[in-house]
Amino acid sequence: MEKMWSGRFTQDASTLLEKFNASIMFDQKLYREDIEGSIAHAKMLAHQGILTDEECSLIESGMAQVLSEIESGSFEWKIGDEDLHMAIEKRLTAIIGEAGKKLHTARSRNDQVALDFRRFVLRKNREITGQIKALMGVIVDIARDHTTTVLPGMTHLQHAQPINFAFHLLAYASMFKRDCERFESSAHRNNISPIGCAALAGTPHNINREMTAQSLGFDSVSINCLDTVSDRDFALEILFNISTLMMHISRLAEEIILWSSYEFRFVELSDEYSTGSSIMPQKKNPDVPELLRGKTGRVFGNLMGLLTVMKGLPLAYNKDTQEDKEGVFDSVETAEISLEILREALKTMTIKPQNMARACKLGHLSATDLADYLVEHCGVPFREAHHITGRAVARAEVLGIDLSDIAYTELHAIDERIKEDVMPFLAIEHSMNARVSQGGTAEVRTLEQIIYFDHYLKDIK
Ligand code: ARG
Numbered sequence: 001m002e003k004m005w006s007g008r009f010t011q012d013a014s015t016l017l018e019k020f021n022a023s024i025m026f027d028q029k030l031y032r033e034d035i036e037g038s039i040a041h042a043k044m045l046a047h048q049g050i051l052t053d054e055e056c057s058l059i060e061s062g063m064a065q066v067l068s069e070i071e072s073g074s075f076e077w078k079i080g081d082e083d084l085h086m087a088i089e090k091r092l093t094a095i096i097g098e099a100g101k102k103l104h105t106a107r108s109r110n111d112q113v114a115l116d117f118r119r120f121v122l123r124k125n126r127e128i129t130g131q132i133k134a135l136m137g138v139i140v141d142i143a144r145d146h147t148t149t150v151l152p153g154m155t156h157l158q159h160a161q162p163i164n165f166a167f168h169l170l171a172y173a174s175m176f177k178r179d180c181e182r183f184e185s186s187a188h189r190n191n192i193s194p195i196g197c198a199a200l201a202g203t204p205h206n207i208n209r210e211m212t213a214q215s216l217g218f219d220s221v222s223i224n225c226l227d228t229v230s231d232r233d234f235a236l237e238i239l240f241n242i243s244t245l246m247m248h249i250s251r252l253a254e255e256i257i258l259w260s261s262y263e264f265r266f267v268e269l270s271d272e273y274s275t276g277s278s279i280m281p282q283k284k285n286p287d288v289p290e291l292l293r294g295k296t297g298r299v300f301g302n303l304m305g306l307l308t309v310m311k312g313l314p315l316a317y318n319k320d321t322q323e324d325k326e327g328v329f330d331s332v333e334t335a336e337i338s339l340e341i342l343r344e345a346l347k348t349m350t351i352k353p354q355n356m357a358r359a360c361k362l363g364h365l366s367a368t369d370l371a372d373y374l375v376e377h378c379g380v381p382f383r384e385a386h387h388i389t390g391r392a393v394a395r396a397e398v399l400g401i402d403l404s405d406i407a408y409t410e411l412h413a414i415d416e417r418i419k420e421d422v423m424p425f426l427a428i429e430h431s432m433n434a435r436v437s438q439g440g441t442a443e444v445r446t447l448e449q450i451i452y453f454d455h456y457l458k459d460i461k
Pocket of ligand 1: 023027082083109110113317319321322
């Protein structure tokens, strides 16, 4: 097949090279960005007197036809066309003739791909942010119903202090809010137009980069063409942002897996979002959170992959950068489906407050409260209070009960400064509600956090 760049060549490319060199199998995903970018470029060329108005409108109507062919599935993607840029331009020329051949004036595929891919990534930054906010909305709605549902807060995966379930969920809302901010700040930082950089050094044609930038919704025009055609920071950033998002998702997924086990039974996933075993008829498996945890691996891999492609690349464009797309497409798709299924799985998950409450009776969760009581009400220095409490815990262990159920007389026998007024301090709810410091788990503080997130999410309601 004759290539658009074949002027200086005397032999056809080998089919092996065609296959190896092509990106058309995957970069066709950028067709929208490519067509919009070409139309903006053509309009600018016409405005500058480089194309006639007739040529520009031919390009516009031709591109409308190309777009509809692509969207209806009748467009033929051929490996011999190498990439979508050439396939689209070739089809345009077949439809409109000579004017199609003028479109590439003052442009190179180097700034063209930089434009298309950057705009795709900017769009995905926005879409993923919207999806994270929708997930946060579901989390906050569940939290609203569980500000008094106590469960053991853990450190080292050991029972530590009682907290409420809303407080626990809102920890994830906090992570996801940071994720939104990361996607948004990346979109803001990278909203800079590459079009008009041409191959690497700019162009002698009298173009107007401000105009294309503005019509495509960019905040500004890039500073240095040499940098711009080989800059893939925006792609690295979305890969990092998705990696961090998926790392957060994997932590929640891990907790859901643990909570669904018979050892915990704090939650039960709906049948709709659970799977069975092919051999064990009784099983209901948490495949959804397991896959969420597992898919985190591939998005980390995609980040490492592109960092490695970019490392040590000399200026400016090198074909290596064609390897930038598949990893980003894969990470974006992974993030999108993960956010969607996590949202649905959470919405339909049953929460079991009784089992959480039962777990609070294991592990002497109110031990810190006894120590705090000794400090505040008996004037005992904290280190000594810690020691006395340790003895009380040992006594409860001997009696085979939880510290929250120990009799006052047992405590008084350990240290006579402990009075009967200690009893409320040992209750699990009291312990949770005592933590009133800012950002703490007390119900009043948790309610403040719900208001905070409601305010953050007000635009999605
Ligand atoms: N398919 C190429 C890519 O994805 C487009 C740019 C090619 N430019 C070039 N001069 N070969 O990077």
